[in-house]
Every structure is written in C-alpha cells, then in structure tokens.
Amino acid sequence: MEKARPAPGHPSTYGQACMQCYKAKCRCVPRSRGDSCERCHRLRKECLPSDSTRRRNADRAEESGTRIAQLEGKIEMLLSAVQSIVSSSGSSAEALRLLNEERIPSSTAGPNDTPANSISTNPSISGVPTPATDPSPLAQAHTDPCSPSQYSPSPSEPSPRQAEECLSFFRSRMLPYFPFINLTPDIAAWQLRHTRPFLFQAILVVTTFSTQKRLAQIEELKRILFTSALLEVQSSIDLLLGLLTYLAWSNDAFLGRADLISRLMILAISLVYDLRLFKPLPPDTILMMAITQGQDHESDQNPNDETFQGFMEKQRAVLACFVLSSNISSHLGRIDALRWTPQMEEALRIIEMNKSCLTDEAFAFQVRLQLLKQRAAHIREQQIDGARTATASVTTSVPGLLYLKTLREQLHELKSSFPPDLLQRGAFITHAHYVDLYINQLAYSISWDSPPLNLLGPRSDGGHLPGFERLKCLWWSVESIKSWLDSFYKISPSDLVGLPFHFWSQMIMCVTILKYLSVLEDPAWNRQEVRNTVDLIATMDCMIQKLDRVCIESNFQCDDSIFNLLSKLLSKCRVWAGARLNTSQIQDAEAGPYRSADPCETSHNSSIPDLDQMIWMQSMDLEDDQWFEDAMNLPAPFL
Template identity: 30%
Template structure:
C-alpha cells in the first residue's frame, strides 16, 4: 500500500505536472533523464510543454476578473478607433454643443464646427480653401440647382449653430483641396457612426444628421475618391434609417407612444405639422435611394407612402423658393420612372403598349403643368429624359413578346431621347457648373451615354447600327465630355492634386471608356482581325468594369438592352 504522501505526489504528477500533450491525451507522463521532456513526447517527436496543463488553462479561461478586463480592453479599443483623432466625448449632446461652440469663432478659417483642419490646407494663399461664406455661396449658386432639396439661408452663424453637421458636410463637398476633403470625409463618417450607434442621447439622430447624409450622397462622389462603390449603399441605408427613426415617411402620431408614455421622457417640442425642410428631406431620400438601387441593384429603395404624397403636394402648394417647383417635378418624374422599373421586373400579361401609353401620359401631364420659366431648366429636362428612357426601355424587356415594329419604334424613341438629353447637357453654359453636378444629375447623363453605346453596338436584324453612328457619334460625345471636365478641373484648381482629384479621376475613367468604345465601334484592319476570342472577351469585360467603376451600370435599363447586344454578349 502507498502512504498518503505518495498518493498525493502521484496524483499531482498525473494532473497538474503532466505536460500539455500527455494531459490532452490523458496518458501517463514519465520524465526522461536529464529533464529533456517526457518519454511520450520524445517518442512522438513532439515539443514537450510543461506547466500548461488543460486544468490550469481552463482555470485561467474561467477567471471572471481576467475575462472582464479583457473584454473591457477590447471595448475601449473599439470606441477609441471610432472616435476622431482629437479627444472628445462620445455623447451626442456634447458633439452638438462642441460643434456649435467652436463654430462661434468666425475668426479662425481653419475650424469647421469642432473639426480642426490642418493649417497647411487652410492657408488663404494656396488658393485651395474658401471662407465659410464663399463655400455656402458656391453651394447655393452652383450646386443646389442640380438637386434642390435644401433651402440654405445666407446666415453662416445660424448654419453653424442650428445645422452644424450639415454645415460640415457642405464645407466638405465644396472644398477644392482633395486632402482636406478626404480628412473632412473621415470626420463625417466618425460623427455619423457616433450619433447613429454609440450615443445614448435621444436627440443624436435628428434632421441635421439626415440633411448632412443626403448632402454627402448627392455631392460627395465617394465612389470616385475612394475607388469603391460601397460607400453609396451604406450612406443610403443610413439615410433611410434616419428617415424611419424620425418617422418622416409617416404622419405625425396623434397620441404619444404607449411604450414611452409615463416613463418620464421629455415632452416633445415637435411642431404639430411637418416643416418644408422635413418634407424636402424625405422626398430627397426617396430619389437618392431609388437611383442607388437602380445603379447597384443591391439595396431596396424607400417605398412611396401616402404621407410622402402629402409632402409633395405641400411642397407644390407652398414653394418657398423657385427651386421648390423644380424639385417637386423631379420627384414626380422619379415616381413614374419607378413605376416603369416595377413593370419591367414584374411578370404581367398586360401588353407593353398599354404601360407605355399610360406612363407617357403621366409624363406629358407633368410637362404641361410646368411654368414657362422651367421649360429650359437643366434639371427638369434631364429628369424628363431619364424617365422617358425608363419608359421606352419597356419594349425591350425580354419578359414580353414585342412585335418587331413596336420594338423598332421603341429603339428609335430611345435613340432620340438619349440624343436630346446629351444635347441638353452640353448646353450648360459654364464649366464652373460642372463642380456642382449632383450624383442624380450625373446618373441621368450616364443613362444616356449607356443607351447610345448600346444602340451603337446592338446585334439585332431589325436595327441598323450604322444609322445610329451617323446620327450620334458616341466618340465625339466622350471627347467633348472629357474636354469639358478638364476645363472644369483647371478652373477648380486641381492641377497640383490631379492624382487624387475626383475631376481628374473622372477624366481618366472617361478616357478609358472612350478607348473601349473605339475598340468596339471602329472596324479593325485585316491584319488586326486575328486576335483571339479570349482577348475579345477580355476587352468586353474591361468595358463592363468601366461601366461599374463609373456608375454607368444602370441595372434596370441594362437588363432590357442585353439581348443581342454584341459588346455585352455572354455577361448577362
């Protein structure tokens, strides 16, 4: 019999002092002479690890204090990574207060709200920064005309105090300095993240946040500056979330929420009716979400509601600014375009001609309702052409058996509409206005370019591509557009920052698109026609990549044109 001390030593050897490999395998651990590990690890040619038995490891893992400290460290690291570089509170109320307080110092041109901009980029001598007054004037004069969902007062101090986040976003989209624009963009993301997800202040998600997000979506061109389209759906989803949280797509509730009533919440100071600012915001979110959904086909747009119809009627009736009428008509036309998109993707036995007639009648009603001053408005005309292209594209849908004559009429209607849209675009008198072109307005232009390129290469027995090329020269269109963008780049002052400027990136993408179009449109010489099928497929793939990179990939219209189109065969 073993004595008690002997039993204790053996138990300790088998449990706490066994190496890691033996402990896991529940095998006897016998030391080798000279403390060179155990016999089993030596025989299996394994590294013998002492003092790390599974029991000890499990004990450390279950240590509550250590585990809590570890989780707290990870949480602190996450919060610090989401905060701006300058130390600041995570409270949304402190965010708003610091924005307003710091903004009151108008003597420092290097401060936008509470966001300090590097002094090197704010020097008035380098010509890259404008004063807040000048930036607001640029936004009001050159940019709002292409997406007038805002009424900007001339009082800079009011903007800083009442709309600090919107003010910061306006400074970002009007800033010609690309490094400063990128720095402001990072701060905008961090503030939006903080107010949406980290702040417990019920006032953190408000109209100011929504207006700022919509401004960045409309003029930020994040997909060009960062060479990725992922920012578009993410900002769009954030904006939609704010709309839903503020209930801007629904009527104001008559009674307080039963879940919060009697819980000591603060009394709402909201006006009994929606303001025009709120009504414009929800309508703008509808347009932007519809366009992003059509381009990328990876998010669901906002659904139209009866309350949004009331907002549109109120905007038409009140019209605080001349641009309100333009914006109201833009919303109406987008609703018609969305109807055409729903019809295109739906399976219906109703003939396409019926839909064409009904939708075109709605467009004609909008045209007849405008005042004479708007007949030559660039935004109204671009919105009209965009909607008509959506309608005419219905006759090209694969889901419907369309007679050849009707398809031919639809193709000619698409050609004439796209040509008129491009002619209207090139009537923009000043290249300075190019800096103010919004994402929706550019999307109208992109759809027209896509239609012309597709019609110029369509492989269809009823369609004469030579007629298209003699009617509209897509190469000349791209050359002219490249020249206009380069002039806008020179006047904006991007020469020294051409590698990162979004106008320069636009030029490069258009030049690549022009090269691809030339390859597809200009017949190759006999000695050049021996290229492999793989090379031809690669050329077509390059065109597809270019469309996706520059937001020319209109998923809805593209699907209607794909059948029989040589340049895109095999990809859809």
C-alpha cells in the same frame, strides 16, 4: 444639508420627487427600503433624486459661466486691438474688415481644400429666394458668433473667410440643382455651424473638389456621423440633412465605394423613420411607449410648437430621401428605394403650393420626375417576380407595356409644364430625357421571352408583334439619348460644377447604352442609322472637351477632381469604341444591303442589359488603373 425624504408609502411633497417621476409627471412614492421609489422599482429604472440632478445642472451653469467669461475676455482683447488700429491708421474700414475676420477663431486649412482658392465664385448666381416671414430653423441661432457647436471642430477646418466662401458656393452653385434645403442668403457660416453643425461639416466636404483631400475629410465626417447616430443613438434633422447633402454630391460611387453609399442611404432612411417625419406612430404604440418608458412621446412632437419653416424643412428632407434612395437603388443596386406613401404625396403637394420659397417649384418637378422613374422600376420588379414564378409571358407583359406607355405620356405632359423661366431648367430637362430613356429600356426588357427582334410572322393571339414593339422602344432610346446629349451640351461648364452625383451616373448610362445600340448585331436593327443619328466617337470627344473645360474655367488647383476622373474614363472608352466600331463597320460593308433575317444568326451582342442591371457600375473605381484594365478586357456585353 440633504432634504429628508417622506415616509414610505406616502407621496413626495412638491419639489422632492425623483427625476423619473418628475419628467413623467407621476406621483413619486418612496419604497420602505428607502433606496428608490415604487415606480422606478417597478419599471426597473435608476431612481435619481431631483436635488442631485439640479446640483449637476448648477455645476454645468457654473462651467458655462466660466466659458462665457473667457469669451468675453477674448472679445475685449479684439476690441482693444481694433481700437489701436483705428487710432494708428484712422481707417475704420480696415478695422471693420479685421473685426469680421477675427470674430471666429481661425484654424489652419490647406490652400486647396475649399473653393476659396480653386474656384472663382459668382455672387450673382443665386437661385435662393429671400427669407420667408417665419425665421428659418437654420438661422435661429444666438447672436454670439463664438458660440460653441455640438461637435468638436476638425483640425483642418477652414478659416471663417473660407467657410463663408464654401457656404456661398454651395448655396449658389450646387444647391439649386437639388434644392431640398431652404438655405437663405442671410444665414452666415457661423450661424449654420451653430444650428446645423453636421450639415455645415457636410457642406465643407462636398465643396472640396480634390479627391484625396476630400477622402481625408470624409473620414472625419464618418466619425462624427457614426458616433452620433450609432454610438450615442441620436436622431436629429441636422444629421439627416447633412447625410443627404453628402449623399447627393458624393463621388464615392465612382471610387469603388458603392457599398459605403448604400450603407449611408440605409442610415438616412432609418433616420426618416426614427424621426417619424412622414409616418406618425399609431395610438397603441404611443400608449405602449408611455407605459413602458414613463412618458408621453407624443407631447415631445407637439405640432403647435413647430414653425411653418421647420415643418417645410422636414417635408423637403423626406422627399429628398426618396429621390436619393431611388437613384442609388437604380444606379448601384443593393438597396430598395424608400416606398412612396400617401403622406409623401401630401408632402409633395404642400411643396408645390408653397410660394414663399421659389426653389420649391424646381424641387417639386425633380421629385415628380423621379416618381415616374420609380413607378416604371416597380413594373420591372413585378416582371422579375413573375419570371421567377414562371407566370410571365408575352401576353402578361402587355399590361406592363400599356402602363409604361401611360407613364411616358405623363412624362411628356410634365416636361411641357416646366415654366420657361425655371432656374436650372436645362438640368431638369436633361433629367426628364433620362427618365424617358429608362422607361424605353424597361419596355424593351418587359417582353424578355420574345425573340430579340423577330419580325417574322404574326402572333398567335393576333396582337401586335412583340419584336416590333421592342424595335420601337430601342429607337426611342436612341432619340432619348440624343435629346439628353443636346440638353447636356447647352449646360455651361461653370454650371456643371454643381451637379449632383446622379447626373454623372446618367451620363455614363447614356454613353453605355449608346455603345450597345451602335454595335447591336441583329438583322432587323440598322446600327448604321444609329451612328448617323448619334455618333458615339464624336459624342465622347465632345464630352471629354466639356469636362476638361470645367477643370480649366473653374481653376481647379488639383488633377484628381471627379471631372478629371470622368474625362479619363471617357478617353479610355473612346479607344475601345473606336476599335469596336471599325470592326462592325467592316462587317456591315461586307454584308451589303442584303442582310440575313434569320434570328439564329444573331450574336450574343444583341442582348442589351437593363439600365439598373449593369453590375460593373458597382465596382467602378476611376482611380484604380487595374479596374480600367479589367473593365476593358471584359466581353462586349459587360463593358
């Protein structure tokens, strides 16, 4: 029997308020027409009686009870099967093994979809600390391993054993090189699938090394992401962590899908803002939301209800979003990096002080390195804006050079502070050398209006010769590339498997700049000395051998991994470089030791582009032979 509503103009009694007023904790006064209450009519909201909603909740509870009964029936069947095995074979170990395998209903998966059949994982490689005192948000799940996740499982989802191997491989071989998640060893695959279903799906994707198989999984990941974030307009830390995981180890930048990476990065930034992870809402906005939406949104994010581990999880996600957006901005263009704020500086300070998670120390160094690079990029943006307004000149670029010199000193200080026992120290040192190269190249491009390397005559203002400054920056670039390569050679092939995408972009950039410096035609530049310091052909040969060893030692059951594709790129570049270097060496021999110092004789090859202005990187497709043909036929300054 339906409950009688109170008389119009009188507030509803306890338990009879509509759902809108009940949620907002407001007085519910029915209208005279009886179709809604005064507040819902004023706010133009649907007035739903609380009893109908409670009935729906009861229906849902009934459905959940049915689902639980079904699961209990399955468990009983499994226990009966185990008991029969024990009684027939007497092997308790075998029964336990079967029970563990059957705890989650398995589904079919391709034999090469996961590291289970393609990579021999090493469980001794951890790099992940023991759990902290507070339980990790990733481990806060029900004890029932058969609990359904938020998203429907994919038909190609791996079996429980394969899922565990994927998670173990990601945790021990990939995450340490970008440790923005505290994924402790006690978190099982079924737990992660329950608490962080989208992150779980992203891990399955990035641990698939066949390009074609990964592309099929990416489509399913995109479907889940777009449905949740765009159609259903959801914002959750799970979506953000999964999206950052995919972006960090994505191969799309090398497969002609740079536009997809840029769009997904913008979506990740929007999730950071929507979740208000580093920029709380101002009081007037909170008040307006309470008035217009009928509830106090500040109460939904009560900091007293959040655990320390949950708080740290969000801080790492914000900093990871900054690092990835900065890398994507400089390597692919099209987007601006997430701006550094005082709140992010405070988050980084908290990460550095956290001693309960050992990987936070390495992650903090990684963020500091990227912050120096981003500050250098900010100087370049100011120079471009000044050039557009016709205010930039050699004199106005001097402060920029001084600032870059300060950044270089801060970089060297940061490198010297790396703990000698820091896990993945070699990869982070390699990153530091690339930041040094980036700063040097920016210093070269700041004095853009001076002659290429003109060392003739003093400057009118009596200062340092701009050409000499550029000459120093170019040679520092040679030394930075050599240091990067030396660190790269020390990284074992098994460790190269887990490196994120921006490491491989750095490799391509280093080889490209080395090519420019090896064939730079300028009377003041000794390109033979560059070749004696770092031989371009020998460098590419060594890189090709290293990439091929990765495929062999990791026992990949495919020939279309990112390492195969990068090896293909370097092999084709080596053919071009061999012909180009032979031509320049003949020219050097004909010119002899006395080369002309006339800047007018400098060819177009003296122009070296900025690291973040190589447009061809945005169209790179290592699976497309036509792209290789077009790229190799481009003029030298663009190849």
